[in-house]
Amino acid sequence: GAVVSQHPSWVICKSGTSVKIECRSLDFQATTMFWYRQFPKQSLMLMATSNEGSKATYEQGVEKDKFLINHASLTLSTLTVTSAHPEDSSFYICSARQELGTEAFFGQGTRLTVV
Amino acid sequence: DQQVKQNSPSLSVQEGRISILNCDYTNSMFDYFLWYKKYPAEGPTFLISISSIKDKNEDGRFTVFLNKSAKHLSLHIVPSQPGDSAVYFCAATSNTGKLIFGQGTTLQVKP
Numbered sequence: 001g002a003v004v005s006q007h008p009s010w011v012i013c014k015s016g017t018s019v020k021i022e023c024r025s026l027d028f029q030a031t032t033m034f035w036y037r038q039f040p041k042q043s044l045m046l047m048a049t050s051n052e053g054s055k056a057t058y059e060q061g062v063e064k065d066k067f068l069i070n071h072a073s074l075t076l077s078t079l080t081v082t083s084a085h086p087e088d089s090s091f092y093i094c095s096a097r098q099e100l101g102t103e104a105f106f107g108q109g110t111r112l113t114v115v
Numbered sequence: 116d117q118q119v120k121q122n123s124p125s126l127s128v129q130e131g132r133i134s135i136l137n138c139d140y141t142n143s144m145f146d147y148f149l150w151y152k153k154y155p156a157e158g159p160t161f162l163i164s165i166s167s168i169k170d171k172n173e174d175g176r177f178t179v180f181l182n183k184s185a186k187h188l189s190l191h192i193v194p195s196q197p198g199d200s201a202v203y204f205c206a207a208t209s210n211t212g213k214l215i216f217g218q219g220t221t222l223q224v225k226p
Contacts, residue, residue: 004158006158032212034213034214036216042218042219043204043216043217043218043219044159044204044216045216046213046214046215049212049213091156093158093159095158095214097212103149103161103164104161104214105161106151106158106159106160106161107158108157108158109156109157109158111156
């Protein structure tokens, strides 16, 4: 299957700082990338959908000013958690899809711990 | 509002037997369904999918069945192997392209 690389795989940051997570599609051009968040023993919750070159569409209840998403190219999307707080600690996963109707491939995930 | 539900949080089967994981959905607009396998602290990996125009799709040891009238799908793994032990998520999507996930079922295959 296609490869999606997510970096970093884990990060610890101090409360109040910002953290950037990268998601890259390595062998295909991703017209759409998705960002998910997973709390322990819970499902993956979609945070936002981003299409290359346009603003991300956020799900209800997700603060767009806190979770900044940039999809500047067909192979790279970034999620920046701004002014992180301990409650933002979670497992963040990106997925990328080449075109509508094809399956999405997932990155390895990033475990964020805010202390 | 949980549009995709996996009502069994865990399942334990003996090696060599069949594992059946179930998933129900409520949104009749869903037209494509997928199963993912996930290990702790890793991203999900795609297993198998099925379009709403089909009722069965088979790939090796994995078969997915779809019952549209009941809004139910299931994943059959036969024979089950210890390496299949993981969390399995079903997901559904419509023409929006968004994947909506169930809560996951933890499968344990005992040697």
